[in-house]
Amino acid sequence: MGISENIQRIKEEIFSLCKKAGHSPEEVTLLAVVKEADIFQIKKAIEAGICDLGENKIQSAIVKYNAIRLAHNTGRVKWHLIGHLQSNKVKDAVKIFDLIHSVDSEHLAEEINKQAKKIDKIQDVLIQVNISGEKTKFGLKPDAAVEVIKKSAEFKNIKIKGLMTIAPLAGDPEEARSYFRKLHQLQDEVNGLRTTDYGLRVLSMGMSQDYKVAIEEGATIIRVGRGIFQQ
Numbered sequence: 001m002g003i004s005e006n007i008q009r010i011k012e013e014i015f016s017l018c019k020k021a022g023h024s025p026e027e028v029t030l031l032a033v034v035k036e037a038d039i040f041q042i043k044k045a046i047e048a049g050i051c052d053l054g055e056n057k058i059q060s061a062i063v064k065y066n067a068i069r070l071a072h073n074t075g076r077v078k079w080h081l082i083g084h085l086q087s088n089k090v091k092d093a094v095k096i097f098d099l100i101h102s103v104d105s106e107h108l109a110e111e112i113n114k115q116a117k118k119i120d121k122i123q124d125v126l127i128q129v130n131i132s133g134e135k136t137k138f139g140l141k142p143d144a145a146v147e148v149i150k151k152s153a154e155f156k157n158i159k160i161k162g163l164m165t166i167a168p169l170a171g172d173p174e175e176a177r178s179y180f181r182k183l184h185q186l187q188d189e190v191n192g193l194r195t196t197d198y199g200l201r202v203l204s205m206g207m208s209q210d211y212k213v214a215i216e217e218g219a220t221i222i223r224v225g226r227g228i229f230q231q
């Protein structure tokens with residue numbers, strides 16, 4: 001199947017899963033993860049209706065961002081950073097990303113605030129939570145995530161829009177369900193504390209292997225790479 005057929009199919013799945021779960025399909029963003037895609041494939045995805053692109057490395061993101069910006073002279077496409085962010089790359093990151101999914105320390109939040117301020121931007125971010133507790137994963141433990149959110153409330157040039165997690169790789173997508181549910185519960189808990197006056201609305205969870213389960217558990221952004229670009 002081609003890229004546009006894949007996108008069409010996933011959009012239909014989003015539609016029917018949302019209908020079943022009783023929420024609006026517009027609440028779920030299909031983020032196309034382009035880390036293994038070339039410019040030609042990315043353009044095809046945009047032509048097929050994709051408005052959100054995700055990269056995990058700053059350098060590749062800059063190259064692709066520039067190529068796509070030249071080709072599509074519209075403000076329609078949004079860029080998401082989904083990979084680990086080092087402090088020394090923050091300056092570049094705030095220039096191109098609409099949403100940074102991978103804030104995993106107070107220090108990083110502070111640096112993003114500082115660099116965003118320099119370019120007069122309010123940077124939207126998500127807090128990455130290591131909900132499964134796997135040692136190999138980036139992300140804050142749930143308790144630490146709550147602390148970082150509380151402390152970051154004073155940073156005027158970042159806006160915490162929600163939470164992000166990566167479920168462990170598993171043969172069965174059902175194995176991810178409890179982690180997605182826990183992230184949703186953490187969101188409710190944080191919103192109950194009223195640390196921000198706007199509330200956390202975004203749940204970035206689910207990849208090619210488990211996005212259907214993620215939607216059932218309340219994902220508002222699913223991050224799909226292979227499911228779109230692998231033919």
Ligand SMILES: *Cc1c(COP(=O)(O)O)cnc(C)c1O
Pocket residue numbers: 033035056082083166207208209223224225226227
């Ligand atoms: C690569 C990646 C994805 C997409 O994974 P696929 O299995 O290709 O859908 C999603 N989120 C993150 C953080 C990634 O690094």
